[in-house]
Amino acid sequence: MFEAIKSVPLAFFSRDFYNTLVNKGRGVGFGFIAVMLALGLLRMLIWDVANWNATSQYTNDFFQQLPAMTMKEHVLSMDHASPYIVQAGPEKNAFRILFDMDHELGSAEDIKKDMATQKVGVIVTAKEFAVLKDRANSVQVTAFDSSTPDFSYTHDQWTALGAKVAMWILPSGFLFMLIFFLIGIFFKIFIGGLLAMIFGGLFKLKLDLGAGMRLMAAASLPAALLSAAAPAIPGFITIPLWLGYGLFGLWAAKPAEAAQA
Numbered sequence: 001m002f003e004a005i006k007s008v009p010l011a012f013f014s015r016d017f018y019n020t021l022v023n024k025g026r027g028v029g030f031g032f033i034a035v036m037l038a039l040g041l042l043r044m045l046i047w048d049v050a051n052w053n054a055t056s057q058y059t060n061d062f063f064q065q066l067p068a069m070t071m072k073e074h075v076l077s078m079d080h081a082s083p084y085i086v087q088a089g090p091e092k093n094a095f096r097i098l099f100d101m102d103h104e105l106g107s108a109e110d111i112k113k114d115m116a117t118q119k120v121g122v123i124v125t126a127k128e129f130a131v132l133k134d135r136a137n138s139v140q141v142t143a144f145d146s147s148t149p150d151f152s153y154t155h156d157q158w159t160a161l162g163a164k165v166a167m168w169i170l171p172s173g174f175l176f177m178l179i180f181f182l183i184g185i186f187f188k189i190f191i192g193g194l195l196a197m198i199f200g201g202l203f204k205l206k207l208d209l210g211a212g213m214r215l216m217a218a219a220s221l222p223a224a225l226l227s228a229a230a231p232a233i234p235g236f237i238t239i240p241l242w243l244g245y246g247l248f249g250l251w252a253a254k255p256a257e258a259a260q261a
Contacts, residue, residue, distance in 0.1 A: 022214070022250075060163060076126050105123065115132050203250045203251060
């Protein structure tokens with residue numbers, strides 16, 4: 001991995017680096033993959049942890065707003081006056097739920113009007129609840145029935161549950177992102193290796209999959225560094241950059257007779 005770290009500057013401009021890598025290198029570029037993983041971790045620590053901490057706090061706040069609730073024989077009741085709204089997230093983009101034990105849901109259009117008036121995405125009544133599906137602009141209504149278990153939660157129990165959920169958001173989010181990122185890297189380099197094998201013929205190169213993956217792993221370093229430094233840069237910039245360096249690497253590695261031609 002240390003050699004891969006030293007190679008990061010060379011990946012930006014060095015024809016000799018790519019030539020040696022393709023024609024004399026070995027393996028599939030695990031060192032470069034490790035560098036990309038480290039850059040991804042750095043990006044998560046700098047840019048994503050703050051968001052996860054905020055999400056954890058919003059989750060904790062949400063559960064602290066929940067009143068005592070009891071579900072008995074498919075009827076929900078709560079120890080709070082109706083209507084009552086709880087929310088999660090910043091005020092501007094908060095997810096809001098309306099609890100109203102005295103309300104009866106009407107038609108889908110009536111429900112959407114109620115949601116628009118109250119600025120909520122979910123309405124919970126004593127016998128059913130409705131959820132607004134934003135993308136479809138439709139409402140899904142689910143009634144409490146025999147499949148709904150009886151339960152009783154006090155406010156303190158909701159608060160304790162929220163604290164546990166909030167506690168696991170950061171480590172679980174980090175682990176999920178790490179696994180997702182690692183799988184994404186290997187898939188990307190594998191596809192890149194296949195593309196390098198295909199387009200290598202244009203440069204008189206006969207690459208095996210290992211050489212192709214090694215090349216495209218190194219070609220990923222400039223885009224990975226750029227993405228770690230500025231995560232807001234979209235994929236339609238970093239992906240062409242990666243492919244462009246892959247073509248540069250193929251051109252740099254072409255045989256001498258092809259270069260003279």
